[in-house]
Amino acid sequence: QVQLVESGGGLVQPGGSLTLSCVASPFRFSMYDMAWYRQATGKQRELVARITTSWIPNYATSVEGRFTISRDNGRRLVDLQMNNLKPEDTAVYYCHAESSDYWGQGTQVTVSS
Numbered sequence: 001q002v003q004l005v006e007s008g009g010g011l012v013q014p015g016g017s018l019t020l021s022c023v024a025s026p027f028r029f030s031m032y033d034m035a036w037y038r039q040a041t042g043k044q045r046e047l048v049a050r051i052t053t054s055w056i057p058n059y060a061t062s063v064e065g066r067f068t069i070s071r072d073n074g075r076r077l078v079d080l081q082m083n084n085l086k087p088e089d090t091a092v093y094y095c096h097a098e099s100s101d102y103w104g105q106g107t108q109v110t111v112s113s
Helices: none
Strands: 002-005 010-012 016-023 034-039 046-051 055-057 065-071 077-082 091-097 106-111
Touching: 002 055, 002 091, 016 034, 016 091, 034 065, 034 077, 046 065, 055 065, 065 091
Parallel strands: 010 106
Antiparallel strands: 002 016, 016 077, 034 046, 034 091, 046 055, 065 077, 091 106
């Protein structure tokens, strides 16, 4: 059973930074595009950032220039560096191996003063 485990969420003030990490149990990590999604209360889950197997990133317009996704295939790790956080970034953030059923359990990010 593949497991994706997120960490790094928490409470931060507007303008602050957080780094989310997702570590995977052994599977063919390098063969999957990896992504971070988020779901705010009462809203649908949305794609935040994706990094392809060729390390090509793409971002939702709302986070472009503020968030950076990275991956380390050797450690089966995908990070999301989040800067200049805004209250509208508040959500549960999920790690996902694209084109699979593999999802993490989620980590809460709350941006509030």
